[in-house]
Amino acid sequence: MTHFLDHYTLRYTPLSPVHIGTDESYEPTNYIIDDKTLYEFDIEGAINALTAKDRSELDKIVSKPNAQMIKSVQKFFYDKRDALKPWAINTIPVLEGVANFYNGRVGKVVNHESGGGEVINNLEINRCAYNSINRQPLLFGSSIKGAIRTALLNHVNKGQALNKTTDRRTGKLRSEDNRELQQRLLKFQAGKFELDPLRLVSVGDANWVNQDDLPKSKICMTVNRKKHKVVDGNGVERPSQSEGNQGLNKLLEYVPAWRYRAFSGQLTLQDINSIRANVHSSKLPESKLCYSMADIAKICSSFYLPKLKEEVRLMRDREFVDKEWDKSIQRLIASIIDQVKNGQVFLLRIGRHSGAESVTLNGEGVRNIKILQGKDPVTRRQNFTFDDKTKTLWLAAQHKEQRTDLLPFGWVLVEVENNGVSSELPLLNEICSSQHSDDSIWAQKLAQEKTQYLEIRNEAIERRKQEDIKRLEEAEISKAKLEAAQQKELEEAAQAELKRQEEQTRLAQLPKYLQDIAELLKAKKDPNKKDYLVLIDAVKAGQWEGSDKQLVLEDIQTRMQELKEWRPTTNKKDPSKDKEHTRTIEVIKLKSS
Secondary structure, three states, X not given: OOOOEEEEEEEEEEOOOEOOEEEEEEOOOOEEEEOOEEEEOOHHHHHHHOOHHHHHHHHHHHOOOOHHHHHHHXXXXXXXXXXXXXXXXXXXXXXXXXXXXXXXXXXOEEEEOOOOOEEEOOOOEEEEOEOOOOOOEEEOHHHHHHHHHHHHHHHHHOOOOOOEEEOOOOOOEEEOOHHHHHHHHHOOOOOOHHHOHHHHEEEOOEEEOOOOOOOOOEEEEEEEEEOOOOEOOOOOEOOOHHHHOHHHOOEEEEEOOOXXXXXXXXXXXXXXXXXXOOOOHHHOOOHHHOOOHHHHHHXXXXXXXXXXXXXXXXXXXXXXXXXXXHHHHHHXXXXXXXXXXXXXXXXXXXXXXXXXXXXXXXXXXXXXXEEEEEEOOOOOOEEEEEEOOOOEEEEEEOOOOOOOOEEOOOEEEEEEEEOOEOOOOHHHHHHHHOOOHXXXXXXXXXXXXXXXXHHHHHHHHHHHHHHHHHHHHHHHHHHHHHHHHHHHHHHHHHHHHHHHHHHHHHHHOOOHHHHHHHHHHHXXXXXXXXXXXXXXXXXXXXXXXXXXXXXXXXHHHHHHHHOOOOOOOOOOOOHHHOHHHHHHHHHHHHHHO
8 A cells, every 4th residue: 555644643732822803802891800700601591690680671771872881781781790791601710910901991981082082992802823713712623824934934944045037017126025935945936836845734624632621821911021121311221112001002812831742733744755756756746855744844943943032131131031031041952962862852932022033034035024113203104114123022911011931922832643653852841730720729719600600690690580570571561561452442442433423324314504514513623612603603704594494503502501601792992892793683683683
């Protein structure tokens, strides 16, 4: 049988905080921080946790969407934190400085825009990559392979400068770009990706396999510090531009350092040596660029190990580095020299804030890093230049002012397991086991909380059940009342229709002049106008003649007499000022006409 695939299991131990980002964040409307712990909750949990009165209050808040609403929602959930905590779908320890940062800003305005508008600190926390099924962290295979590719490219390049090439659009001579550099070094081109030797390397996602009860991730703050001290004319150190920009000090979820063999993943190499005799060389990557697992491991260490040492030395000189972490790293590096030489163990740097030097090649002109230099005082445009080295470090901190006990990001130790066998690293295990006393206390506290919260959850479920029963009962009562009201309306409408029909029947049996009177009074526009006045107007308009007219006038006289407004004589000196008398005389005249 032709041997074609070599499978390797890689064990990953984070040596420093690691954050491989996603497009997701923890939103402050889906989490609260209390007692140095982040409690993430979902909509279902919030509904179960909140009382009917709470939910009504929240509905009122979100019914008016504006910047004030965001602040109010943050404060609402923070105020209800004791009710929400038992329903957390995820819990993460938070560094004390980050907890203080949160407590000082949740639901508050942190500054104002130039126009006077409020700016709300939304307290988003960048989330690290995780398995959506079990919510455990993972390392993307693409991130791991990208780090390996950088090391291999650097190995092939051997520190050489970029080649010059003629630009197809301008015809001018320029340095080759990254795509052109990779194609030249690995001897492939667009449309011929089968010649890329890295296509023979397949790296799977590394899943979390650690079985202890310690937290799988934590929350820190990122801070930016100058690599080299710069002082002003008074000898006072100048901070980096990022130190004065609060917007750049992000809250970040990360995988903690010293989690022993926390991740495991597969790396597969395609061995094409057996088919070279039968396939034309123009269709296969060059054999000298097809590396074994041991080659890959050695090349990665040769690229990343010096960078780790240099970064630690620089942080030590600037007194940034956490001293205990520094001692542990030095001990570990000294203990794995043989395994590194044999390709059984290697270093990688992956994820965010790995530093430009770790994701680009060595060599004159190869690394071209944009360095911001502040804004022009007149134009307010951002000034910048390019250099082959960064001027600052992004580090993991508890709070934004911190300048000691800091940690770098992204360093990972990888152990190669072949056929189920891997080298033993007792010192690594020892170091990892000694690092998490605070995390152990946190885990024990969380376990106790879960026991207590189970009872709270059951009580809340029962309360919600009773609320639902009451709501259904009230709905049934409301439905019955509505149906009764509708039935009453139908009955009243039927009675009204019956009366109308009876009235129509009665009117139909009356003399014609009485039917006319009824129609006129029914159709009168002014409800305050007296009926007999409406009839007088109709008589004057000639609606009736002969005997009908006389009968109508008799009806008018009767109506006036009933109202005590029939007045043939008057005691007033000026009879014209007596309205009832005037109307009575008018009716008498109409009778005689």
